[in-house]
Amino acid sequence: DAGVTQSPTHLIKTRGQHVTLRCSPISGHKSVSWYQQVLGQGPQFIFQYYEKEERGRGNFPDRFSARQFPNYSSELNVNALLLGDSALYLCASSRVGTVHSYTFGSGTRLTVV
Amino acid sequence: KNEVEQSPQNLTAQEGEFITINCSYSVGISALHWLQQHPGGGIVSLFMLSSGKKKHGRLIATINIQEKHSSLHITASHPRDSAVYICAVKRADTDKLIFGTGTRLQVFP
Numbered sequence: 001d002a003g004v005t006q007s008p009t010h011l012i013k014t015r016g017q018h019v020t021l022r023c024s025p026i027s028g029h030k031s032v033s034w035y036q037q038v039l040g041q042g043p044q045f046i047f048q049y050y051e052k053e054e055r056g057r058g059n060f061p062d063r064f065s066a067r068q069f070p071n072y073s074s075e076l077n078v079n080a081l082l083l084g085d086s087a088l089y090l091c092a093s094s095r096v097g098t099v100h101s102y103t104f105g106s107g108t109r110l111t112v113v
Numbered sequence: 114k115n116e117v118e119q120s121p122q123n124l125t126a127q128e129g130e131f132i133t134i135n136c137s138y139s140v141g142i143s144a145l146h147w148l149q150q151h152p153g154g155g156i157v158s159l160f161m162l163s164s165g166k167k168k169h170g171r172l173i174a175t176i177n178i179q180e181k182h183s184s185l186h187i188t189a190s191h192p193r194d195s196a197v198y199i200c201a202v203k204r205a206d207t208d209k210l211i212f213g214t215g216t217r218l219q220v221f222p
Contacts, residue, residue, distance in 0.1 A: 040214075042117075043156075043210075045209040048208050058209070090154075092156075096208065102210065104148070104156035105155070107155060
């Protein structure tokens with residue numbers, strides 16, 4: 001069974017551009033969460049989607065948006081990129097329940113120049 | 114003050130040493146996760162705890178819910194254990210994870 005897959009693995013964009021990051025969860029996992037990890041820090045929560053609905057949003061500007069598709073895959077979109085958006089973007093999938101485990105993807109490393 | 118604090122931030126050890134990494138949190142949680150992150154960035158889930166103690170190979174994780182504290186122990190450490198170890202908690206009132214800043218472990222032969 002494939003793990004959580006993220007694409008692309010690396011990306012270089014210019015300030016002001018737009019970027020779309022993709023995540024495919026483990027089969028059977030209906031929840032997808034996105035996290036931003038700036039170098040030297042722990043990941044910060046951006047969004048959680050479950051059954052195609054937003055279940056939670058972190059303290060990120062409206063330039064960040066996401067959606068979940070009927071097959072439970074997800075996209076994270078960032079508009080008007082800033083240098084400070086350079087980070088590792090991690091996707092985690094889980095079965096939602098009272099207590100559940102997360103499986104993380106390898107991440108997309110975004111560099112904004 | 115961060116809701117999840119880890120110590121130490123950096124740790125070096127000689128191969129074979131017993132290692133302890135600590136995590137304290139200040140919120141009500143439903144679960145605590147210990148994660149391992151290698152230089153490439155990918156994160157591997159080591160343990161999920163809601164009470165007591167778990168063991169997997171040379172790794173042991175414990176949690177004290179009353180004291181809001183967890184520890185990750187590595188017995189007979191090996192250079193391949195070198196990585197960043199991250200504590201993350203799932204708050205009782207949301208579905209999101211809150212991460213500590215990680216402990217960078219280097220084990221030398």
